[in-house]
Amino acid sequence: MTEADSSDKKQTVLKFRDLDTSLREEISKIPGCDKLMLCFQCGTCSADCPIGRHLEEYKPRMIAIMTKLGLKNTLFSGDLLWLCTQCYTCLERCPQDVELAEIISALRGVAVREGYLHPSFKKVIEALADHGYIYEITEFLEEEREMMDLPSAPKVNIDEVRKIIRKTGLDKLIELELKED
Ligand code: SF4
Ligand code: SF4
Structure with a gap:
């Protein structure tokens, strides 16, 4: 060396x-x-x-x-x-x-x-609470799926997702203000 x-x-x-x-x-x-x-x-x-x-x-x-x-x-x-x-x-x-x-x-x-909250973790949970997915399924993504002969992304019951986030205390842990159901 x-x-x-x-x-x-x-x-x-x-x-x-x-x-x-x-x-x-x-x-x-x-x-x-x-x-x-x-x-x-x-x-x-x-x-x-x-x-x-x-x-x-x-x-x-x-x-x-x-x-x-x-x-x-x-x-x-x-x-x-x-x-x-x-x-x-x-x-x-x-x-x-x-x-x-x-x-x-x-x-x-x-x-x-233990309280080490990486910013990316918060972003993922925010997206989950907003869209039910870890990112938004846009029209563009749906068109891409169609072009690849894939079915539409399954619809998510967003109220249920928010309920889980609330029940597990994830919203408090990351100080997330959940939208009303
Ligand atoms: S996790 Fe498996 S592949 Fe990775 S270094 Fe250890 S023994 Fe090797
Ligand atoms: S799961 Fe994939 S991205 Fe993660 S460490 Fe293993 S190989 Fe790398």
Whole structure:
């Protein structure tokens, strides 16, 4: 490695006080996340992740190791968890059957419960409360569906969606003013 190469590499020093090993115990107990500790950092998930292909700093295998180490603050306070599209490619490729997409989903739940509310999460819930979908199904999208011989997007009972948001306390959690039913 040249001097220039090594100076370009970002060094991270881990401090024991930043590690919270209860995180891996909690996550491993969630259905679908029980194989977390089997991750041996082969990197296959990072190689095939569609987000990782476009964003150098996004590496799903890092999420696995950070969860195992319990680097809660780094995991929860940045964008990392929220960049995943839940495409499940990592899950299909993993030689150890680690269900990383499920683990990321579980981590998001823990992060929200602990008050780490990423702006994208709020936007998704707002869209859900407004349209019943995580984005608006516009006329243009309907035309595109038609061109692809797809049926119309199913109609959503928006009152029911808002009822669920209210009942689960999601509106209070993200300080969302729900429109009247
Ligand atoms: S593919 Fe599986 S074992 Fe390999 S780094 Fe990703 S999660 Fe870990
Ligand atoms: S589920 Fe998320 S982490 Fe896994 S390959 Fe898809 S975008 Fe990447």
